[in-house]
Amino acid sequence: MATSLNLSVLKAFDALDLLDETRPELTVALVARELRLTNATAHRFLTTLEIAGVLSVVRRGVYAPGPRLSRLGRMAEELAPLPPGLQSVLDRLQQELGESVMACRYTPRGPLCVAVSLAQRPISVQIRTGTTLPMTRTAQGRLFLAGLSPRDRAQWALAQGEAPAAMEALEPELARLRAEGCAVNRGDNEPDIAAVSVPVRAGERTVLTLSAFGTLSRFEAGFVERAKGVLKAAAAELSAEVAA
Numbered sequence: 001m002a003t004s005l006n007l008s009v010l011k012a013f014d015a016l017d018l019l020d021e022t023r024p025e026l027t028v029a030l031v032a033r034e035l036r037l038t039n040a041t042a043h044r045f046l047t048t049l050e051i052a053g054v055l056s057v058v059r060r061g062v063y064a065p066g067p068r069l070s071r072l073g074r075m076a077e078e079l080a081p082l083p084p085g086l087q088s089v090l091d092r093l094q095q096e097l098g099e100s101v102m103a104c105r106y107t108p109r110g111p112l113c114v115a116v117s118l119a120q121r122p123i124s125v126q127i128r129t130g131t132t133l134p135m136t137r138t139a140q141g142r143l144f145l146a147g148l149s150p151r152d153r154a155q156w157a158l159a160q161g162e163a164p165a166a167m168e169a170l171e172p173e174l175a176r177l178r179a180e181g182c183a184v185n186r187g188d189n190e191p192d193i194a195a196v197s198v199p200v201r202a203g204e205r206t207v208l209t210l211s212a213f214g215t216l217s218r219f220e221a222g223f224v225e226r227a228k229g230v231l232k233a234a235a236a237e238l239s240a241e242v243a244a
Helices: 007-016 028-035 039-051 067-079 086-097 139-147 150-160 164-180 221-243
Strands: 055-059 062-065 100-105 112-117 183-186 193-202 205-215
Touching: 007 028, 007 039, 007 150, 028 039, 039 055, 039 062, 062 067, 086 100, 086 112, 086 205, 086 221, 139 164, 139 183, 139 193, 139 205, 150 164, 193 221, 205 221
Parallel strands: none
Antiparallel strands: 055 062, 100 112, 100 205, 183 193, 193 205
């Protein structure tokens, strides 16, 4: 029998996921809008997290990370650090491919950029570390979804309010991505922006994605095929480092 979920706990973590380096504070209005909650419910979530020490009140109606969240964040980095060679791998890939390259970790709201190496040209696509990408409209997000078990994918969809019909329609593509071990985004999320992404696995689990990204016009078929091979080789290298 499937285990029932406490959706309030999941929503509380969704609220915390709204914090990043460009948005270091939360308000009731922001949480209500982003998570499609009533103001009363959003206020209840934030007040509860403040009492638990996860958030701190910085001024009336404005919340920032609290001492417990900071402690948990430090512990998470210590227990699950990024591969030591990750940045050097990204820099090497950026030089080899001539395009920006990034690594993402899974979060329930979408892939989180944890490291990036930007292409050295006057005009390029800019993504900062700490940026969260959409789950279903990006190559990185679809790879993470493809790597989840059917049960975990169903629980994610329920917690995020994704329509069952939309998830069912996505299943054939996710099956193809699992078989091919890569995903390509051709303007699916942002017009004129493309990406090629591959998973970095630890056993059966996708722990990171590696992606080359840039303007759509530069991602012609020949480049995409070359990028797939280069990224897969780097992902295998990082998988070995994670397993060591």
